Amino acid sequence: MRPVIQLASIISLMLSVSYAFATDAVTVLGENFTFPNKIEGLPQKLSDFKGLQINEFITSDNVKLSYWEAGSGEPLIFIPGWGANGAEYVNVLYLLSKQYHVYVLDPRNQGLSQNVEYGTRLSRYGMDLKEFTDHLGVKSANLCGWSMGASVIWSYIDLFGTKKINKLIIIDEPVSIYTHSDWSEEQRQQAGGMTTSPERMVAAFTTGAPSNNQVVDLAAMERYKAMDSKYFQNSEAFAHKFIKNDPKYLSLVLFDHATNDWSDVIRHKINVPTAIFTGDYSHNVPSQKWIHSVIPGSELFVYTKEEQGDHFLAFKNPLRFTYDLVAFLKKSDPVH
Template sequence: MHLSFKIAGIISLMTFTGAVLAADAVTALGKDFTFPNKIEGLPLKLSDFNGLQINNFTTNDDVKLSYWEAGSGEPLIFVPGWSANGAEYFNVMYLLSKKYHVYVLDPRNQGLSQNVEYGNRLSRYGMDLNEFIDHIGAKSVNLCGWSMGASVIWSYIDLFGTKNISKLAFIDEPISIYTHSDWSEKERQEAGGMTTSPERMVGAFTQGIPVNNQIVDTAAMERYMAMDSLYFQNSEALAHEFIKNDPHFLSLVLFDHATNDWRDVIRSKINVPTAIFTGDYSHNVPSQKWMHAAIPGSELFIYTKEEQGDHFLAFKNPLRFTQDLTRFLNKP
C-alpha cells in the first residue's frame, strides 16, 4: 500500500492544471517546473527531460486513464501504489528511458486519471492494466508494481495469466494487508499483515484518524515523512506542484485492497522471472522473503538502511534501484 498520500492536516493536497492527449509533459501540465535540488546527471527542470509525454486512453467502462511515457525499446510498465502517480517516477523514468520504452499508468482516481465512483476494486484495476497493454499494442511487456501496484499486477495475473509478460518486479507490498484473527504470528509476518481493521485503516490513511500500531502499522508513513533523500524531495515536489488527489475517491478502493489475500496467485500463477525489492527499514521483509521462496528462481533485493531501504526505496535511491532493475531485466 502506498502511504505517500498527504493525510489531511499534515500535508496540503496537490494541484493539477489538466492533462491532454499525446502531449509533451510541459504542455500537458501547463507550465515548466524547476526542481528544488540540483543533482548531477538528472534534469534540473521538467523541460530538460526531452521526450517525456503525458497521454491518456479510455477504458471499456468509460474511464479516462492517464499515463506517462518516455524512451524507446522494450516496454517497461510501472504500476504505482495507492495514491501515487507518474510524477513520483520522474527520476526513475529519466534513468530507464535511455534503454526502455517506459510507461507509468496512473490508476483510476489517482494522479492525472479520472475520478469515478465505480470500478474501485482490484479486479477492475487488473482489467485496466490489461486494456492499457492492449492500448499500447505490446505483445510482451515487463511489469513493475510498487506497493498496491504489485497487487494490481497480481490481480492481472489472476485474470489473464502471464502469457504477455516477459519479466516481473515487485516493490515492498504485503501479500495480505488484513491480519486474520486465527493466524499465528509466523503466518502474519509471512503474509505481511499490517491491520486488524480495514475500516480503521481507511480512516487513518484518508482522514488522518489516529490509530495505534497494533490496529494499523504506520511505519511506512514515518519513513515518508523523513524526506531524507534529495532525489525523493525532487520527485515529491513535482507531484505536489501538479497532482491533486481527492481523499474521497482515494478511499474507495482501500477496503477491497486491504482484504485481498494473494498467496494463492503467488504460489501457483507466477511462472516468469521475478525480482522482489524491499529494505531493512520495511516491516514487509518477512513477507518478501516468503514470496521469494514461493516463486521459483526469483531474485530478492534487500536494501540496507544506508541504501534507503524502505517503502520508497525506488524514489529515494533511484540510481541503485534502476541499476539493479536493469541488470535483472538484461539477464537472458
C-alpha cells in the same frame, strides 16, 4: 466576409486539434518546473527531460486513464501504489528511458486519471492494466508494481495469466494487508499483515484518524514523512505541484485492497522471472522473503537503511534501484 470567417474557423480548429494531440509533459501540465535540488545526471527543470510525454486512453467502462511515457525499445510498465502517480516516477523514468520504452499508468482516481465512484476494486484495476497493454499494442512487456501496484499486477495475473509478461518486478507489497485473527505470528509476518481493522486503516490513511501500531502499522507513513533523500524531495515536490488527489476517491479502493490475500496467485500462477525489492526499514521483509521462497528462480533485493531501504526505495535511491532493475532485466531468461 464568409471566406475570412471560414479561414478563422479552420485556424481555430487546427489549433484545438494541435493542443488535443500535444503530449509533451510541459504542454500538458501547462508550465515548466524547476526541481528544488540540483542533482548531477538528472534534470534540473522538467523541460530538460526531452521526450517525456503524458497521454491518455479510455477504458471499456468509460474512464479516462492518463499515463506517462518516455524512451524507446523494450516496454517497461510501472503501476504505482495507492495514492501515487507518474509524477513521482520522474527520476526513474528519466534514468530508464535511456534503455527502455517506459510507461507509468496513473490508476483510476489517482494522479491525472479520472475520478469515478465505480470500478474501485482490484479486479477492475487488473482489467484496466489489461486494457492499457491492449491500448499500447504490446505483445509482451516487463511489469513493475510498487505497493498496491503489485496487487494490481497479481489481480491481472489471476485474470489473464502471464503470457504477456516478460519479467515481473515487485516492490515491497504485503501478500495480505489484513491480519486474520486465527493466524500465528509467523503467518502474519509471512503475509505482511499490517492491520486488524480495514475500516480503521482506511480512516488512518485517508483522514489521519488516530490509531496505533497494533491496529494499523504506520511505519511506511513515518518513512514517507522522513523526506531524507534529495531525489525523493525532487520527485515529491514535482508531484505536489501538479497532482491534486481527492481523498474521497482515493478511499474507495482501500478497503478492497486491504482485504485481499494474494498467496494463491503468488504460489501457483507466477511462472516468469521475478525480482522482489524491499529494505531493512520496511516491516514487509518477512513477506517478501516468503514471496521469494515460493516463486522458483526469483531474485530478492534487500536494501540496507544506508541504501534507503524502505517502502519508497525506488524514489529515494533511484540510481541504485534502476541499476539493479536493468541488471535483472538484461539477464537471460531461464527455462521455465
